[in-house]
Amino acid sequence: MEKMIYALLSANTDQKEVISLLAGRKGLSGADLYLVSTAEMAVVACDIKRDDIIANSYNAIEYASVIEMLAQHFTLLPVRFGSVMESTDAILQMLERNLDDIQQNLLKVEKKYEFGLKIFCDSEKLKADLKAKPEAMSKKAETADQEITQSIYRDWVNKKLKEHRLEEMLLTYVDSVIAEIKGHLCMLQAVSKFNKMKTSTMIIDAVFLLDMERKDALIGAVADLQNQHSSLTFVLTGPWPPYNFVDFTVK
Amino acid sequence: MHDNIVDRSKDISILEALDRVLNKGVILTGDVVISIADIDLIYLGVKLMLSSVETMEQLKSGRSIKEIQ
Known part of the structure; x- marks a missing residue:
């Protein structure tokens, strides 16, 4: 099962609050949204099969609405629709590899809209x-x-x-x-x-x-x-x- | 006055949201994005963005989304 990525957040974000916000929401496939985090970073993702990803405006708006809901509460980097990774391990490796870029960009947009x-x-x-x-x-x-x-x-x-x-x-x-x-x-x-x-x-x-x-x-x-x-x-x-x-x- | 200017009305907001979520934001490179369900999302995004701009211009002239479609 692949992981669809919605947004990148700082690990300083109140993760309990994120989880409580995500509790009532479903991802594109109808699966639960959840956090994958390292010591420094976190991503919001959901499980999805490639065949379930239909690139239509309804799905794109649904995807955007999750990001918007999170952005009302936390500083984040929105991820483009259709961004999928193979596994949780792949996400963790990606966070490690891109730590500097992610942190710099998060700093740039902190508390800004x-x-x-x-x-x-x-x-x-x-x-x-x-x-x-x-x-x-x-x-x-x-x-x-x-x-x-x-x-x-x-x-x-x-x-x-x-x-x-x-x-x-x-x-x-x-x-x-x-x-x-x-x-x-x-x-x-x-x-x-x-x-x-x-x-x-x-x-x-x-x-x-x-x-x-x-x-x-x-x-x-x-x-x-x-x-x-x-x-x-x-x-x-x-x-x-x-x-x-x-x-x-x-x- | 302010209500007229901050136009978060449904039609324009949807087009703006689509433009952003399909064409902006962090990009994950590699075959993951391109090969999703055999749809080239980059191509789809560009097409959608262009049609969004055209639609927005028609909205500006007072036509509703339904009339445009």
Whole structure:
């Protein structure tokens, strides 16, 4: 029987409390959840047969809900869905081999929670707004016209240049929003990761790691940002276990 | 105002949770992950993440999960 791994915890965690929380929960296969621990580390696992692991959204959410329930009480490293080890011995050996990485990552996320922020907009409308805005655009465009007056491809080149400049303006705008967000995050002592222009409508996809007691301050900051940028839609989610801030692969 | 911004409503939370649990977190390497029930979870995860992003954008435009499906 294989062991499905849910999360890694410090051995300093109150193991009696973990066991009592797990008592009412079942793993994916319907088997009991339990702790496997060494002197320094512990993992939450359940017995499972490979054939019982069906990778569908129901099972993934069930799996995530166990991690979330534990994360509400303890600092932990969430493990990706589908992580299975052959035996308890294999788990213990894995904990020994990866002790340093696990401890460092646990320290990094101790008593912290992850929040996600996605910012949406109609990028075509935003481009039109930016285009209509200051003189900068038209001045740049004039310069471009003069630069290529002699070219037979002037119209085509001008069109491409204008498109390129609009993209640049959009990126500059996105960077300015990110800078504003970072200004707020700095005060919250949050760690952050940003992705820009993930799709044409999702201009920013960010994750933050911060102390739980700063949650209300984060909400307030996002509310302020939303008020300042009425053409954007801010979607803040959380608190989540720190999925995006555990950056190591177990050996 | 705050209630509108901290959107832990069911639809978006499920998509966000799926993105995280399938694509993030500690990774156990080796054949254990890849060979589970003959399903390549990494591939499944990427596909699911992409569809989640698309779905979220449709949710933003006011459509419910049922309408999208």
